[in-house]
Amino acid sequence: QVQLQQWGAGLVKPSETLSLTCGVYGESLSGYYWNWIRQSPGKGLEWIGEINHRGYTTYNPSLESRLTMSIDTARNQFSLKLMSVTAADTAVYFCARVGVISGFSFDQWGQGTLVTVS
């Protein structure tokens, strides 16, 4: 059974960079797309972007100018960096897998990390 476990700083200062990593256990990174999604009271659930095992990325245009996603196949993990954060970036951030069998929906999720910009 695949498990996604995420970690990173829970408090980030305005204008600095938010960094999170998601480790994938029980499954190879190959053959799937790996995503970041965030949830805030004001904006609900918001898709951030995705990356595959070859490093091919697709970003939400609303965040693209500040966003970098990367993947480390040797460690079986992928990461998110969001630059120049403001209070509007305060949210619970989730990593998630897009499952091909489940029609490209998000079929496995990490536990979530609350990131506060202050």
Added chain:
Amino acid sequence: DIVLTQSPGTLSLSPGERATLSCRASQSVSNNLAWYQQKRGQAPRLLIYGASSRATDIPDRFSGSGSETDFTLTISRLEPEDFAVYYCQHYIITSPRTFGQGTKVEIK
């Protein structure tokens, strides 16, 4: 971006009753629509994909229907563990994935 509008915002029902949740897309998403359940403090859980296919280990009291712009999630008989918030989400490749604002199913 495609806007997904869910209704109602809150559904107040008793255990054993039927729940009918709606999701309307601002443009056609074909059958590229999923439903998720989220409980407080947890990540969303995939219930339905492809508008009508149940995900792994999802009980058959959950069913999805619809296509193009109008979709429905039905819970045939509410169990105590079904009281939660439900979200729809599209995955059309040509548009950023978006979620609906959610429907809360609460105990009456």
